[in-house]
Amino acid sequence: MCACQTLRVLTQRADSLPVYHVVHAIRIIVQTRTETSLSWEQLRSPQVSQFLVKPMQQQIRTQHFSRATLYALMANCLQFGKEGQLYPGNAGVSTTRAKVCELLALKLLKEYSTRELIDALSYDFDPLQGSPRTPPPQNGRVPESRAKTQFARSSTLEVAIRASAKHFVSHPLVVQQLEAIWNGAITFYSSHDNLHRIPAASSHNRGDANARTPLLGHQSFKEHTSQLPTHEIPLRRTVALYDPRNASPLKLSRLRVPRYRYFLSTCSLFVMICLFLAVLAQRSSVITSLELLFWFWSAGFMLDEVVGFNEQGFSLYIMSYWNIVDLGILLFLIIYYGMRLCGVFLVDSVRWNEMAYEVLAVNAILLFPRIFSVLDHYPYFSQLLIAFRFMAEDLVALFVVILISCSGFFVFFTLSKNDDNALD
Secondary structure, three states, X not given: OOHHHHHHXXXXXXXXXXXXXXXXXXXXXXXXXXXXXXXXXXXXXXXXXXXXXXXXXXXXXXXXXXXXXXXXXXXXXHHHHHHHHHOHHHHHHHHHHHHHHHHHHHHHHHHOOHHHHHHHHHOOEOOOOOOOOOOOOEOOEOOHHHHOOHHHOEOHHHHHHHOOOHHHHOOHHHHHHXXXXXXXXXXXXXXXXXXXXXXXXXXXXXXXOOOOOHHHHHXXXXXXXXXXXXXXXOOOOOEXXXXXXXXXXXXXXXXXXXXXHHHHHHHHHHHHHHHHHHHHHHXXXXXXXXXXXXXXXXXXHHHHHHXXXXXXXXXXXXXXXXXHHHHHHHHHHHHHHHHHHHHHHOOOHHHHHHHHHHHHHHOHHXXXXXXXXXXXXXXXXXXXXXXXXXXXXXXXXXXXHHHHHHHHHHXXXXXXXXXXXXXX
């Protein structure tokens, strides 16, 4: 069978998974059998596990087990968590059901092979896939009506993060997949590498598995997409195993590997800080070539943050402490740009230029700590950063309470007309 025919068969198999049906079937199984509030430790106890969790696990394993099972469990975990917040009277039961879904996902992880687990965790599933109102794919292609809703696709890992399934995300098998994504062993967007694509005939010979790359012999349709013509490349994001035998400096998708992208972002931030210090030291009244270079570099930094915001979404983007710092940096840079342009084109240029440089200097409060994000991957620093974020949130809340409490005193001392006022 040729590569194109294999692609069509495997694509039809992946896109024909009844995701919609599996999600609702698992919801009914969990909802009908969980009618009480239990903690995580109680669910892990031998008695509850034997008479509550294990029967559900066996039923799901025999009737609804596929690559979409983990996605369905995490989707139900997210939904039950939302229901617990919307309906406080049933919050305990809904929270327990969410924990049951997470526990079932943990127990089903070992049922997958390595290659199947990669697809189950990283493949972008369509939640409406298999619904009665959705037409099935034809010849491995997604219908045009579904192509317009590609934004609804999400992977199991993304749904687990949104559902705050900490036990699932911290499982060793899941951590292993996350480390593979971080290091680039599991790649995305490799189907967009047009410059390094090799002919199908030679790729068939070079794609065989050996002791060094055993999983490459079982590549699904996602890995074959990097060898297809441009018009046959799927529009959605695809997951692939990196093949070191097909390495090329023209593989632009390697720039999307989180590890390399993080290194390049850190180097770019260091260069921007150097330009920032040079512009502040110069404080020129006219726009110099050095300042134009700083504008260009900082605009690239802003564009990278906007792209990251669009890819992750607001809920995931704001979870990172450094992304909140980046929003502050972008705000001060925009104010600096506006004041600097006003100083160039208006008559009172001296005052506007001084204010612009003062705003730029204030940005150092956020810009210099930002370079220490390189320590994020050290466990102790990450724990301190998480604790600092919680402390900062509590400090902001306490500051608001202090302002509310002292607002009456401020009005009293400012508007009082008593001649014996101690403030006079």
